[in-house]
Amino acid sequence: MLHDETRPRFWRDDRLPFIEARSVGDGRQVCYAAHAHACFSIGAITAGGCHYRNGDVRMRIGAGSLVLMNPQVVHACNPIAGQPWAYLMLYVEAAWLGERQRALGLCEDGTFQPLAAIHLDDPALYDALLQLHARLLDAQVSAQAKAAATEAFFTRLLLTQATCPAIERSGQCEQAAALIATQGTSALSLDTLCTAAGLSPSQLIRDFRRHYGLTPHAYLINRRVQHGQHLLRQGLSLADAALSAGFADQAHFQRAFKKHLAATPGQYRAAQSTNR
Numbered sequence: 001m002l003h004d005e006t007r008p009r010f011w012r013d014d015r016l017p018f019i020e021a022r023s024v025g026d027g028r029q030v031c032y033a034a035h036a037h038a039c040f041s042i043g044a045i046t047a048g049g050c051h052y053r054n055g056d057v058r059m060r061i062g063a064g065s066l067v068l069m070n071p072q073v074v075h076a077c078n079p080i081a082g083q084p085w086a087y088l089m090l091y092v093e094a095a096w097l098g099e100r101q102r103a104l105g106l107c108e109d110g111t112f113q114p115l116a117a118i119h120l121d122d123p124a125l126y127d128a129l130l131q132l133h134a135r136l137l138d139a140q141v142s143a144q145a146k147a148a149a150t151e152a153f154f155t156r157l158l159l160t161q162a163t164c165p166a167i168e169r170s171g172q173c174e175q176a177a178a179l180i181a182t183q184g185t186s187a188l189s190l191d192t193l194c195t196a197a198g199l200s201p202s203q204l205i206r207d208f209r210r211h212y213g214l215t216p217h218a219y220l221i222n223r224r225v226q227h228g229q230h231l232l233r234q235g236l237s238l239a240d241a242a243l244s245a246g247f248a249d250q251a252h253f254q255r256a257f258k259k260h261l262a263a264t265p266g267q268y269r270a271a272q273s274t275n276r
Contacts, residue, residue, distance in 0.1 A: 010271035018096035023088040048085030070114040074213030116164040185246035
């Protein structure tokens with residue numbers, strides 16, 4: 001059966017829980033809302049071009065470009081007026097990368113230090129990413145060899161790319177964000193968040209958007225989608241993941257998931273059955 005190039009392809013392996021991959025061969029209908037991941041993301045545009053947003057930066061990028069997204073930084077890549085484009089992505093646990101940085105002497109405590117670059121035109125690194133992606137998806141390559149190739153690539157990346165200071169955020173906004181992080185699967189009203197932050201609704205929405213790139217409600221939904229992803233990786237059913245992540249039902253989860261990740265929860269979860 002021929003693969004539908006418009007459908008996302010996900011790869012995961014239980015033996016390498018710190019990394020997963022995604023690719024899309026025809027991204028003309030693949031549209032993302034502004035969103036963020038708990039992990040570090042790096043991708044390659046393999047054909048065509050797209051609109052790229054990362055934080056406050058907006059640009060057009062084309063084939064041969066690399067994109068880098070630090071954890072919890074709002075970003076999106078979307079088609080240019082329906083023009084064909086294709087891409088692949090790797091998503092890597094920040095804790096795993098932090099341990100690599102510590103081992104390389106780039107940080108002291110293993111806490112991931114964000115990378116300064118958000119876009120690179122580096123043909124050698126681009127080719128290396130494509131080779132790693134192909135190796136990860138190759139069923140003939142052992143898990144040990146895949147792990148070694150992954151460590152070699154990210155060692156190269158970490159040694160060649162500068163880090164940047166962590167983003168300083170408003171202490172009041174952080175109180176609201178912390179509440180979402182710890183209680184986001186429960187009902188949280190704007191009034192509750194305002195009380196936590198000590199701000200009026202208009203102040204909180206304005207400051208939250210400035211510091212996090214999203215409104216408090218959008219940030220809450222994004223966090224719930226992240227949690228839903230985690231639950232799907234653990235093998236929960238779509239219905240159980242939806243309710244446990246704080247969505248009213250599976251339909252709400254489906255809509256939010258697809259809006260943020262340009263794929264359905266079912267498409268995302270299906271990758272697990274190919275790796276066991």
